[in-house]
Amino acid sequence: MRRVYAVLAGLMMAAVVVQWYLAAVGAFDKPQDSDSFALHGLNGMMVIPVLSLLATIAAAVSKVPGRLIGLTILPLGLIIVQVLIIALGSAFDDSSGNTTPLSLAVLGLHAINGMAIMGVSASVFNQARKLLKAAPEPVAQAS
Amino acid sequence: MTPATLMTLDLLAAVVTAAAWLGSGVAAASRRPRAALAVLGVAILASLTRVGVVVALSGAGWWFVQEKVVVALPLLLVTGVTATVVAVPRLTRAADPQPSVVVALLAAGYAAVGGLAGTLLLGYPATLGSALAITAAVAGATLLTWRIVAGPGRSPRIAIAVTAIAGVAGVGLAFVPPPTMDDGRDQSLTAAMGYHGGGARLAVAGQEPGRPVTSFRGPDSPSPGGVVRRYSLTARTATVTLSSGQKVAAWTFDGKVPGPPITANVGDLIEVRLRNADIASGVTLHWHGYDVPAGEDGVPGLTQEAVMPGQEFVYRFLADRQGTYWYHTHEVSSLGVKMGLYGTLLVGPPPAGVDLALPVHTFAGRTVVGDRDQPLDRQAAPGTPVRLRLINTDDTPHRFTLSGTPYRLSSVDGTDLNGPGELGRVGLRLPAGGRYDLTFTMPADRMVVLRTDDRTTSVRLSPGSSAGAPEEDTAGWPDLDLLRYGTAAPAPISGSSRFDRDFTLVLDRGLALSGGRPMYAYTVGGHAFPSIPTEMVSSGDLVRLTVVNRSRDIHPWHLHGHRVLVLSRDGRSPSGSPLWLDTFDVRPGEVWQVAFRATNPGLWMNHCHNLVHADEGMALHLAYEGVTTPFHGAHGG
CATH class of the missing domain: 2.60.40.420 (Cupredoxins -  blue copper proteins)
Structure with a gap:
């Protein structure tokens, strides 16, 4: 089961790397339209949350330390913060819906929080791998 | 304060509430009872603030608070009161917090996060399915926390089973297709009867000979004197x-x-x-x-x-x-x-x-x-x-x-x-x-x-x-x-007219099925094109549209084939010239009521003219009874 956990944690980290790539794809797309960030949105709203959830279930089933279980679900929590940053940022747009210095100051945090998601998922993957190396499949029978 | 400001305040209060409950739980878990108690105080204050903001926001209309009143606040109330009752006596004794204290505090935190996630990710309206899914997620996280904090012991099998069933049922309900049409007759009846109410009306209409939309064409010659x-x-x-x-x-x-x-x-x-x-x-x-x-x-x-x-x-x-x-x-x-x-x-x-x-x-x-x-x-x-x-x-x-x-x-x-x-x-x-x-x-x-x-x-x-x-x-x-511009004049329709059809469009963002495909869509009543119920009217009907924007974007609303008369914005009638518009900006927190006489039979788009939003779900059809289309109807963007 810990192997499954490590694989899911690896997939989650890979999905986050892809997410950064897709952000750049969206930023450079011309003209900016509904499809510019479509893949970024799909990956961020569907793929990463589902992987985070599955990895957390795998972590719980394979009885890894509680802190690591919490860390594994954290990317999902931080994605809620990502949406929140956009929501709060747009609340400070001007009445035409154009950005203002204040809304941009808030919206820029989307990248900072994105780095946190990257860091957390990398840390999760590292720890999952370490557990696997330390004791390959130690509780496979127990779970 | 405007509804838009209150919507922002509500989000902020929800964030502080979630952070404080979680923070208090983490402090308790790391054996800092005094810090946990102090942060618990913040959590209670933030929770009460959130309730106050929701009460203030409810003045703008039930649509703005429905998912909060039905799901987020009850969850927060139950878990928050439980956490307060469990934690305060034990934390004030400044003893090493017991597992029950940690779990109760974190459970309140999960409830706060769940409510926030419901508002941000699911939006309006909260349904039985979304309520079950959020409650199950909060319960699941709490059970898992109990398992981690209290260590291995006897598994609460019944609680686990109930949570799992609720979660699966909640997610499953999201895939039940919405009604295909809305007859705009009686909102409560339509909502209660769902598909069956609309379906019965359609069957009656179907017995009449349908007229294809392609047969409604312009004339062959100009008016006398025209070229x-x-x-x-x-x-x-x-x-x-x-x-x-x-x-x-x-x-x-x-x-x-x-x-x-x-x-x-x-x-x-x-x-x-x-x-x-x-x-x-x-x-x-x-x-x-x-x-x-x-x-x-x-x-x-x-x-x-x-x-x-x-x-x-x-x-x-x-x-x-x-x-x-x-x-x-x-x-x-x-x-x-x-x-x-x-x-x-x-x-x-x-x-x-x-x-x-x-x-x-x-x-x-x-x-x-x-x-x-x-x-x-x-x-x-x-x-x-x-x-x-x-x-x-x-x-x-x-x-x-x-x-x-x-x-x-x-x-x-x-x-x-x-x-x-x-x-x-x-x-x-x-x-x-x-x-x-x-x-x-x-x-x-x-x-x-x-x-x-x-x-x-x-x-x-x-x-x-x-x-x-x-x-x-x-x-x-x-x-x-x-x-407020121009001079008032009598208009053929007013707010006190008797409307044959009354439709409410609540605009939001959320996860929705767009033709069976899940997407983070711009939604109308929680659905995305082409899954939004078609608005049915009959020739000659007086029709009222209430357009509510509880999202954080401006939505320029555009009905094809009809000019609409503005009845009110945020409950206030225009004091200036009568306004006949085909596109009107519904800004965040605003509620517009407009009306028109259904005198142009056909099948019409009714959509947001921010075409990006329309493309991502914010579009629906308005259909005259008895009019059919030979086309697939799957898009219209």
């Missing part, structure tokens, strides 16, 4: 050169952006032959704001098939109302219009003097008026009557200012206002898709300058070479409130 105005437009890709020399790769009609102007006088028959040379995704022509017969409306998949490369389609309709309108493609319109597939439609007789049609569009980040990305300079002799026709062909509003002369906003969306007064030093906010006609008499000694968004000079009218341009900072000018 036939023949146009031929060929859609093709081209590189257009703006006035500055900037080259833009565009999708064009006849190689030009905007496309050729279509003009006619009242009584004329307009006949437009549309050909597609090489627009691979197809094109159509939609006559924005012109209430043409349904078969001429140009909605692919609903009133016609998209015109593919090598094909053609002939549109024919009577010019029966004068004013400023525009045309654009309706096939993948979020891209097609942006790329340049639009033009002006002006129905006269043309006025004397200077008459300028000014479609405003954004190309490559530049504000372009007509085909100019530099100011348009024109001479106009003093005393000349001038009409500037502003047309917003973008997805977002533009703010215009006119300096150098007093003027009148004489016409909105092609309809003359009643008793428009003189204006000066105000900003005119034009919704995406909307039109304003400004009229004034050219002054003798000053330039008249039109600015867009307070940064781009779009038009400079000069009475002679000596006049200077007014150097004014227009950014501080207040917005004109259209609902």
